[in-house]
Amino acid sequence: MTQEIRVQASSGNVFADLGLENSDELLVKAELAYKISRMITQQQLNPTEAAEVLGIEPSQVSALIHGKLSNFSIVSLFRCLNALGQDVEIFVKTKPQSRSKAQTRVVAT
Template identity: 50%
Template sequence: MTEKITRGSGNVFADLGFENPEEMETKAKLVSQINAIIKKRKLTQKQAGVILGITQSRVSDLARGGLSGFSVDRLLRLLNKLDREVEIVVKPKSSRRPATTRVVFADPISV
């Protein structure tokens, strides 16, 4: 039996055929960072909710990687509430590929 291996695009959401894959990848990275900050600070979901101005159940959604109901803008504001500066940089694309949107963390929190 021969297996066929297909190289991924670098965006799992695009590879799986999701609509708006760049936005979904951006949201996933932002949610991952929010969760890492909450975990590093050893906050309960209730404590995180108070800081973020959202309910504990919405913090639970974030903890499970839930992306629906959270716009990119809202996730950026949640990072601000966690004392993170958010800087958006727009620059000319550097290759022949189409221009893309990506999230880069200057000082990523890993847990």
């Protein structure tokens, strides 16, 4: 017996697709945490070293790396990026007419 697999196109935000509140904020936090995790790996920091650089507890580093972000604000994630030597710039611009809804996203270089 073959079962049909239903596929649904993503909106580009998995949190919105799941119907979660504050989906834009959740996506931004996840993208920032991913960038921080990559920087920790690139700088070859162990959790204790990362905690010292970021000014947080090692348990918080573990939570951050594993995507447990409820105790992190977007601003605290910005501070972590700054501590890792990354500039954070915020651009506000008019949304294109081709999109019905404005969005918030992280663009990393």
